[in-house]
Amino acid sequence: MFRKLVAAVLFCACLAGGIASFPASGAMAAETGKSVSIFIAYTGIKPILEAFTRDTGVKVDYLEMSSGEVLTRIRAAGKAQADAWFGGGLDSYVAAANEGFLEPYVSPERAPYDAMFYNAEGLWSGISLGSVVLLGNTEVLAKKGLAMPQSWEDLTKPEYKDEVLMATPSVSGTFYAMVSGIVQTLGAERGWKLLEAIDANVPYYSKRGAEPANKVSMGEAAVAVAPFDTAQRLQQEGYKVEMAFPKDGVPWYIAPVAVFKGAQHPEGARALVDWVLSGKGQAALGEYNTQAPIRPGLKLAPAVQAMRDSNLMRMDVVKAGQDREETLKVWQEKFGSK
Amino acid sequence: MMRAEHALWLLVAVLLGLFIIWPVGSVFFESFFRDGNFSLRAYEGLFTKNIRLVCDSFALALTVTLVTIPLSVLIALRLTYGSRRGRPLIVGALALSTISPPFLCSMAYLMLFGRRGLITWRLLGLEWNPYGFHGVLMMETAGLVGLASLLAAASLDHVDGTLENVSLDLGGSPLQTLTKISLPLALPGIEAAALVSCVRSLSDFGTPLFVGGRFQVLASRAYNTLIGVGDFPLACAMNVLLVLPALLVLCLRAHGERSLAQGLSQPRSLKLPGWFLSLPGAVAWSFVALQVLVYGLIFLGSVTRTWGVDFSLTTRHLAGILNFRVDSLVRSLFCSLAAALGGCLLSTVIVLLMPGVPRWARCAVHTVADVPYLMPGTFLGVGYLLAFSRLPAVSSVRIELSAGFLIAMSCLFRQLSPSLRAAEAGLAQMDPSLRDAVRDLGGGALNVLKDLLLPLLSSFLRLGFLNAFSAAMTSTGPLIFLVSPYARVASIELFESINEGDFGAASAMGSLLIVIVAAVNDLARRLGPRSLAIRQTAYCRRSK
Known part of the structure; x- marks a missing residue:
């Protein structure tokens, strides 16, 4: 009987502890003004997003997911359950844009970029080049x-x-x-x-x-x-x-970024696009990810520079x-x- | 029927309708629409083009079952009739193997027995190729033997010892008694184990993706059609090919009454000859050895810097999770507890209601409960997304709460079928006259439930609970589409780590999952009703 009692008490304690810590996660971030939720397929993402939060004060909730899975999800739900989309295959972005799931946003930061790296209407913008x-x-x-x-x-x-x-x-x-x-x-x-x-x-x-x-x-x-x-x-x-x-x-290929239509935190999503295209954001990408940031005039790590200098194919992404x-x-x- | 029963049936019907028929219906509904217009294009030549996949899927499921069941029965024999020594270890290994974190076990098997596996290549110098039908067969069997053995053992354990004694007294040899009395009497549990194995193998898409190589089955191809090619209608239509034949098989199996009424278990005097027991013993201990290797590798991986490269010990993988991912773990724990407890409750209610209704109704309930279990999990997730994301009531609730609710519900109803079968297997072994006996001794309906049914069902319900809880904790298929940036769960984090090839982080998360499931399981065992024998003696004493 005693053992049962101990077990029951332990069980209740676990439950109570769990309930107490439950709403603390994520929920707070969703309610304060400056936040953004993101679907992501990009390596080294954690320090990059930490740099983003440091620079802009915008809190981030993210979920890593392949772009094919993201596309299937938003098709099934008829909308995206996140504010922004970061990295992944450009073809999924093109399909999502055609089906009206993306919100156009022309970032002031995209001016120095070569026009081949972004969508003219601002549906998506390339952030880095992988090979x-x-x-x-x-x-x-x-x-x-x-x-x-x-x-x-x-x-x-x-x-x-x-x-x-x-x-x-x-x-x-x-x-x-x-x-x-x-x-x-x-x-x-x-x-x-x-x-x-x-x-x-x-x-x-x-x-x-x-x-x-x-x-x-x-x-x-x-x-x-x-x-x-x-x-x-x-x-x-x-x-x-x-x-x-x-x-x-x-x-x-290029990794793009985009804002979803119907985003709950559009300012946060736009802040993310601005930051990742800016010199600061591009430097962070260059530091924590080994794709090559696209913004011209950026100093690249030697290995990444070697990739940029390699025999890249003449192809239209x-x-x-x-x-x-x-x-x-x-x-x-x-x-x-x- | 009493009014209370009517009300309960109504509740069951509403729940099944809302959380199974509606989402699953939405998936099939999608297969008829292309670009918003009604179209049957997805069904054009669907069968003829995929006949090979259909055959391969069912051939695989059948072979997996045919290999799993004999192995499981042998292990169950070792548990029931073998020596007491070592029994907890075997049960532990079996229970452990039912907690298999997604993809992580597959990866551990490959690291041990793959083309360049630790054992096959480095130790034995073997050049062999695990990719193909045989690889999928072996990995799925290894994953299913645990649950199947536990089910078979529970059934054997409930065989009436007096019947065995009668057979022995009448001059039957121990082996005759085993094959003619004990095993046939344990058939409901063994049959349940076979069905569970067959169905799990049918709907499993992860293993064929991971070690199938060129060999693919319907479930994995449908997954690729959905995620890779992005052909929504075709992917949904492929589910029809999988679900309909499987349902047909399950329906053909008579859901009729069994005449296998049995009493309460008695002390066993059946002793199997030692030479005969050596085979079950060898099978059981090889299985234990295999699990020790696989789970040992996972636990070691979680404290090793980079497995295969730098074997120095580290706590960084575990610390990474405890610092940043606790909310995912907690959410997983909650959703899984809710799913497992809810599943036990619902399946008990359904099983107890069943005898009062006509056969077709029982068949209908079974069919509905089987569908989400038969479907590849991904599509159940898509169904929930299709059905519930368009509901304004769900969307307006705080996103992390509604996501958590849907996660729990999808796990509950996906595992309803095995919970139901476990509960039924328990009930099938109960002698109906016992119910009258309790009444005659002055017990009311409540006594029947509390003192007879629940203790009798408890070992089966506990299996159902263990299965549903660990399935929910480690489920990825349906959850990929239900988690959100605000509501993440541990299994999906693990899945991401595997995708990144980060064995350290994956095995750390896997180890935590295993520890949590094992702890909850242990608690459930302590909290559950006392063992049957104790209760039985207590009852006899009271009634005297």
């Missing part, structure tokens, strides 16, 4: 006697059979950028031919975008196609991985977003069952 690189597991490469591939052409060599990991481009902006970049620069015929040749070495396509790099860092395969920032992070964490910019062209459905259809027909 697609090759990531190899040094140990596995050595064990198998393989050289680190240096180009897309290298990936077609038969010795990499079943050792190349990629994700389905429909779930991953990175791989969509790769497919679209190769098709845009080589032309449809040569581009798809190259992709088919690489496909011969791919055991299967991962169904989540982050997986190829993670699995290669675990040694599950020798080479992954990976976003530059992920490759950098894995190296910094000490995994035995190496990175190569493909010699025959580095595909790239907005066109890539517009052509998405068609390109994916072709991809699906060729490799969809893998």
Whole structure:
């Protein structure tokens, strides 16, 4: 009986403690004037948002979520349950803008930017530039006697059979950028031919975008196609991985920011856009994330500068977003069952 | 029927309608509309184009069940008839394995047994490829054996010992008694275990995504169609392919009365021969070893700087969560408690109401309760979003409260089907004459409930509670669409860490989840009704 009583008292104490701490979370932020809620798909986001709150006094509540998931959510709910959208694939932003989920906002801070990096009506603005690189597991490469591939052409060599990991481009902006970049620069015929040749070495396509790099860092395969920032992070964490910019062209993409229509805190959302496009915000991005900030005249870290200086493909990212459905259809027909 | 029963039925109907039929209906409704216009395009060639996926899904589910059930029955035999020593350890490992944090266990299995796994590659030097049908089969089986064994063991435990004695006294050998008396009598629980395994495997999309490689099933393809391709109507229509055949199978299984009325369990005198018990023992202990490895890896990962690179000890992963993520943990705890307790209550009410209604009504309740369990979780989440986000009443409540409420409800109704089956398995093993016996001894309706039904159902209800609570704590599928920046939950945080490839943060969150679920489970055990035997003797004493 005594043990039961103790257990009951403990249980009640837990409940009471929980109730006491429950409303404290998030709720306060929602009610004070200066706050913003964000859907995010961006690495190194925590210190970036802390810098934002320090600089502007705006409190942030955020949820990390892939842009495909965000798009599905706002379609199902008929509205966004957040004020702003930060990072992720441009194609999702283009689709959301077409379906009327984004609120136009022309930030005064966007003046110095090249017009190719933002939507003229202000539906979205590019904040940083990411690229697609090759990531190899040094140990596995050595064990198998393989050289680190240096180009897309290298990936077609038969010795990499079943050792190349990629994700389905429909779930991953990175791989969509790769497919679209190769098709845009080589032309449809040569581009798809190259992709088919690489496909011969791919055991299967991962169904989540982050997986190829993670699995290669675990040694599950020798080479992954990976976003530059992920490759950098894995190296910094000490995994035995190496990175190569493909010699025959580095595909790239931009990470955008946008304000949702019907935002509960539109001032907060606009403050976020202003800040992230400003010199201060761009510097913070450059410091905590290894994508390249876009604002001209900014000093970049050496590794990031190397990425900007690498052989970036001549591709049109907005066109890539517009052509998405068609390109994916072709991809699906060729490799969809893998 | 009494008026109280009418009122309860009405309540049950309203709840099922609001939290199952409406959201699920919205998902199917979506499949008929393309760009706002009525269209059947999603259904054009749906079956012929996906026939392979349908076959693969059901083949996988069937194989998983066929492998899981024999293993579980063996482990249950070890628990019931094996030596007492080591029993708590086995039960602990089984219970632990039912708390599987999303993707984290898959990742731990890969780190141990993957292509470059700690054991398969570094230790044994094996070159093997886990990606494909066999990988999904093994991982799903490993995840399901725990719950299935506990269900089977609970059932075996309730087999009437006197019947075994009769068989032995009449000259039956121990093995004959086992195969002809004990196992058939334990069938309701074993059958429930089989159904749970089959259905879970059907609706699981995470494992095929993670280790399926080229092998994909309907659930994972529907997920990709929804999230990747963004084809809403087609993705919703694919659910029909999954849910309808599965429902058909469940309906064909007779929901009729069982003639397996049994008494209260008696001291067991059935002794199985030692040589026979060695197989169940070996299976049980291998399972324990496997769980020790997997969960050991998770716990170690949570205090290791970067697994595989820098093995120095650190508290930063745990501190990171305790400093910044406590609100997510607390919200998870609350929503899951509400979901599990509510599920137990609702399933008890339904089970007790069931005998008073015609067969078709019972079948209807079952069908409705099964649907959310059969659907891939993602789509249940989408259904809740479709149904409730357009309600002004829900939108005007403070966002973190309404989100929390929806999270709890989605977990409750998603796990209603197993809770219901557990409660039924308990009831099926009760001799109806016991009810009369209590009445004859002067007990009222309340005594029947308090002294007979609840104690009898309690071990099954506790299983239902454990299952629902840990499922809710670790659920990601439906919750991806219900969490908001103001209302985050622990399982989604874990999912994000896995996506970032941060095994340290993921295993830290996973360890905390495991500890919380284990603690709550232990509390539930202490708070629950005392064991049957004690109550039984107390009752006899009182009535004398």
